[in-house]
Amino acid sequence: xxxxxxRGADPMGAVYKDALxxxxxxxxxxxAFEATFAPELRRTTLVSAExxxxxxxxxxxxxxxxxxxxxxxxxxxxxxxxxxxxxxxxEEVMLEALEATGHHQEAQQRRWAEFERTLSIPxxxxxxxxLPDFDxxxxxxxxxxxxxxxxxFDTALAFFVSWPDFPAASRLVLSRSGEINxxxxxxxxxxxxxxxxxxxxxxxxxxxxxxxxxxxxxxATRYAxxxxxxxxxxxxxxxxxxxxxxxxHASFAADLRATHARKQGFRAELxxxxxxx
Numbered sequence: 309x310x311x312x313x314x315r316g317a318d319p320m321g322a323v324y325k326d327a328l329x330x331x332x333x334x335x336x337x338x339x340a341f342e343a344t345f346a347p348e349l350r351r352t353t354l355v356s357a358e359x360x361x362x363x364x365x366x367x368x369x370x371x372x373x374x375x376x377x378x379x380x381x382x383x384x385x386x387x388x389x390x391x392x393x394x395x396x397x398x399e400e401v402m403l404e405a406l407e408a409t410g411h412h413q414e415a416q417q418r419r420w421a422e423f424e425r426t427l428s429i430p431x432x433x434x435x436x437x438x439l440p441d442f443d444x445x446x447x448x449x450x451x452x453x454x455x456x457x458x459x460x461f462d463t464a465l466a467f468f469v470s471w472p473d474f475p476a477a478s479r480l481v482l483s484r485s486g487e488i489n490x491x492x493x494x495x496x497x498x499x500x501x502x503x504x505x506x507x508x509x510x511x512x513x514x515x516x517x518x519x520x521x522x523x524x525x526x527x528a529t530r531y532a533x534x535x536x537x538x539x540x541x542x543x544x545x546x547x548x549x550x551x552x553x554x555x556x557h558a559s560f561a562a563d564l565r566a567t568h569a570r571k572q573g574f575r576a577e578l579x580x581x582x583x584x585x
Contacts, residue, residue: 357398369408427467461487478507490521508547523568535577
């Protein structure tokens, strides 16, 4: 009976605590806002960032820094795992706290370390912006070197496409073509579109990876896209003087025909475009 009453009281207790939290937040009483969280929750990444953000707005930088350190992603002992989004939010507030408390160099070190971990373009831009004149050119070159050897090919490609540095993106594709993830249709479509004018071979390899993924795994919802990509690859072939170590378009198409000729849905999409496999 007592256990049932406790469980029944929990929802009302949560509502009451939420109301107190909102009142404290609206009145600007940060200490009261913080007190509405249990101690273990204050040490989680998300909650520590929320509390620290308010402390910073109130000019309490050192308190914000201490709160963030207690909830650091690698040290947090809360009940919930840290998501990518929560860590990013925590990092953003931590950088603000470091700058607010005069720890500029540490903030720069964190920006660089986090860039090396994620290839975050906003963090890199902030890092470069805070460097002395002329140091940013060398630092940008170092950042691109980090991106070239980044373990995740898709993250590296997205970085070079978005930075943008299309020559580097093309070199990445050619040097690590075996790592292209054909399942990532959004990235492949965008990267191929950006590269096709000046770097048709790189664009072709991206399109081929997408086509092969769709047909190998029978992703019927993407048959129409794959058909259009095959025709796009055919048009790009005329712009490629040397395929190097890769098969030319005729050989690639012949391999598709031999391996996937029975995929009627794909053939139908091609025929709708006036083509055949």
